[in-house]
Amino acid sequence: MNALWHDGSWDPSWDTWWHYKEGVMGGPSHWGQTAFMAIANDLWPACYQGKMQSxxxxxxxxxxxxxxxxxxxxxxxxxxxxxEVVNTGQDLQVKILDSIASIVFSEGPLVYNYKFFGALIKFGSRSDRGSDHQIDGIAFPAEVSVY
Structure with a gap:
């Protein structure tokens, strides 16, 4: 489950060093390189060198x-x-406001119980893009990441 929550502590200027435009610096094919080049002290080498990540x-x-x-x-x-649902312009962010109420995911492929805190809904302007991930090389209009 992957996501980045915008809780006010995230510097919005970071949003400009990556985007979803293919073929230009900062796009999906350059995400690892962008992270590698943007962080001078090499904090995220796996983003650049890794072979098994998003x-x-x-x-x-x-x-x-x-x-x-x-x-x-x-x-x-x-x-x-x-x-609370927030449209950031890049995605929809959903956050549970009640800390006592809970939704729990378990069983299936999961070894542990996972409490739902929120979700990130990515969407595109066309039906052939929007998802970060693909199935057989095909992107989808949207994708939901639960955390």
Whole structure:
């Protein structure tokens, strides 16, 4: 589960060193290089040198079926949960406002129980872009990251 929460502590000037325009510096094919070049003291070398991080393209021909996998379980509060939704212009950010109410994800492929705090909804201006990740090289209009 990946996301970056905009809680006021994030410097908005960082938003300009990456974007979703292909073929130009700062776009998806340069994200690792951009991070590597922007941080002089080499804080994030895995972003530049790593081979197993986002964004990814899942190849369905390489997927394996797990017959022991059980369905994902979603449980939690029976009462209404208040959320805040913010359109940043790049994505929609959803945050649970009630710290007592909870939604929990468990079972399925998960080893632990995961409490839902919020979500990041990425979307594009066209139906063939918007998602960071791809399936068989195909991007989608939107993608949801839960954290």
């Amino acid at each position: 964004p990814i393209s899942i190849s369905t021909k390489h997927l394996l079926f797990d017959p022991n996998l059980v369905p994902l379980k979603i449980s939690g509060s029976d009462k209404q949960i208040d959320v």
